[in-house]
Amino acid sequence: MLDNDLEVHIREREGVAIIDLIGDVTTFAEEKITNAYNEVSRKGARNILLNFRQNDYINSAGIAILIGIVTEVNRSNQRLAMSGLSQHFQKIFRMVGLAQYVDIYQDEDEAIRGFTAAMA
């Protein structure tokens, strides 16, 4: 099986739970991403940033995982944003409609400023 490992790390910055996603986001990523989301939610996170890094490959199965996260975020009245996506995947996310439900920022700093402004 050619499943590249996705590295998922959780950290907190200025009241935002950041989930770093390093690697390919495909069907093999579901458990790791869902576990990370559940963990930050269990700790009471209201603001969550999915921070993509070096993601050369995000396919429709990976997008389906993200749609599942958006569904949970909407149910839980959390706020979700994404950062670090390449121009191509920003286009893909707009194409499928994800950008209507999630704020997409160029990088982590811009996303933190967006959360801070929304919380003010």
Add this chain to the structure above:
Amino acid sequence: MYDPPVSSSIDLSIPSELGYERVVREAVASFAHRLGFATERVEDLKTAVSEACLNAIEHGNAQTPGLRVDVTCVWDGSGLTVCVQDQGLRPYSGHVTPGIEQRLRGDAPPRGLGLYLITQLVDACGFKLSSNGGNVLYMCMRRCPRA
């Protein structure tokens, strides 16, 4: 710029195993770069080809060990046609579900965005049946970006 001879082509064959779509993706991208496609078009093609292979592996061949997915890429002097062929264990309906609204409402499964992406990323695409009963998804992309 490299001027490829008309009728340049490559053929690939992969197992019906998730992950091998990445092998095709990289090979087709390399071929398209060699043909002089702009980087943005190559990125679009990579995603479209990956999704077509995923469909063939997961749907057409139902991830059956031993079955293959065959990919042909033919350059005709102005554009590239990529055909992805499975063994046709399950036929395609050709139905494309756009966007995510229905999925967020729970009215559609979260999966199934691949065909929609393909229709958006290439200049033309469609299905046909192969002589051995398999599904063939063909995708055409011109070298010059769409206006």
